[in-house]
Amino acid sequence: MQPTTMLISAILITLLNGSLGWCHGVMGTVNEINAYCITAMYDDGEPMSYAKIEIMAPETTIPFQSGHTDRNGSFVINTDIHGTWHVVVSDGMGHQLTLDFPVESDKAAPLTSSREAPQAPQKAIISTLPNKTNRHLEIICGLSLIFGLWGILFGWKARRCKIRG
Structure with a gap:
């Protein structure tokens, strides 16, 4: 050959x-889970689409989660610590939204070896x-x-x- x-x-x-x-x-x-949905809008009701978002957990200096809102100005977070969470949403053109929201004990509970997470119903499998x-x-x-x-x-x-x- x-x-x-x-x-x-x-x-x-x-x-x-x-x-x-x-x-x-x-x-x-x-x-389907119990989570917090953060929605950011301008004062005329238009959503802050694809705006940068940064979420800080209570008593921390580094972001818990960061990303971008969807086209409807929404962002979902599943919290795991009790306390007051801090959110900053910025569109990069000078508009900034700052929110603080409390996390109650029924929404967030850290997982331990004695307690297992409740199984949520499965909606769809994407493959x-x-x-x-x-x-x-x-x-x-x-x-x-x-x-x-x-x-x-x-x-x-x-x-x-x-x-x-």
Whole structure:
């Protein structure tokens, strides 16, 4: 076998096999929980869409959570410490909203080994993998495709050599 053919075959096997056999999927759940929804609006009622938000837990100096509001100006947080929480929402154009809200004992309770978290009903499962996908079957299909394509290529090449010689 010629070096160029070996190089091309190695590259193709790496590209085709790597994308089929070594990738992974992700899964997630959407649960209904007892949480706080922070909504930021301008004085005319327009939501502060995609504004930067920073949330500070009671008696801390580093942010508990930071991010951006959604297009409706909302941000949801699941608190875990009792006390008064501090929120700063800024749109980057000079508008800033500062809120303080108390967290009561029924909304936040740190988890300990003696108490387990209540299970919330599961709303939806979001996955990038197709339903009922078997990883081994995907690998076998990928290898079959590779060997099938190489069989066609070498069969065509052998036919050309037979016609010439």
